[in-house]
Amino acid sequence: MLNIVLFGPPGAGKGTQSQKLIKEYNLMHLSTGDILREEIEKQTPLGIEAKSYIDRGELVPDQMVVGMIGQALDQYRNVSGFVFDGFPRTTVQANRLDAMLKEKGESINLMMSLEVDHNELVNRLVNRGKESNRTDDQDVSIIRNRINIYNERTKIVIDFYKAQNKYRAVKGMGSIDEVFHGLCDAVEAYK
Ligand code: AMP
Secondary structure, three states: OOOEEEEOOOOOOHHHHHHHHHHHHOOEEEEHHHHHHHHHHOOOHHHHHHHHHHHHOOOOOHHHHHHHHHHHHHHOOOOOOEEEEOOOOOHHHHHHHHHHHHHOOOOOOEEEEEEOOHHHHHHHHHHHHHHOOOHHHOOHHHHHHHHHHHHHHHOOHHHHHHOOOOEEEEEOOOOHHHHHHHHHHHHHHHO
8 A cells, every 4th residue: 555644734735736646646535624524514513513623723633533534444445545635633643543554554655745835825725715615714813823733733743754754845835736746756756
């Protein structure tokens, strides 16, 4: 299996690049943000609980997203690998992901982190807010809160994968195709 964590702050382009990676390498896309938005849409108890966190730009509790990923790993058995998008976002989540994969005789192969300047992130999210109905992209103070939380709680996950020699920084500025080439270079170098 080829298991990739696609990492980076909100607005780095993880969703867009995940779509391209899964096509190129025939992988399964697992986005906790997408799964949570589906749960909200369906008004499940999990979705209703998650919505209050998401609307404030806070992280939902670890156990919630860990449970979701655990279910997805059980559900999609015969795939050639996963792209984890927006997960793990805390060191607790990273540890749990390792443990869940280990139970299946698997592991993360590569963690690629998209690097984008702060101002560019805010611009991209404000623009995305105009085009989509994502509630958490509508308000600059919520956008700033999400970026702060990334810096305070999520960025440190880099150290977790650095220690395993799996971390690769990839330039996230530039065109979608330029960024994608950077990601593919990192995957090919790994292979
Ligand atoms: P995203 O689509 O990845 O930007 O996620 C949207 C929102 O869902 C985030 O701002 C969090 O509130 C929540 N969320 C998504 N993934 C996670 C995660 N791994 N841990 C905690 N909260 C998450």
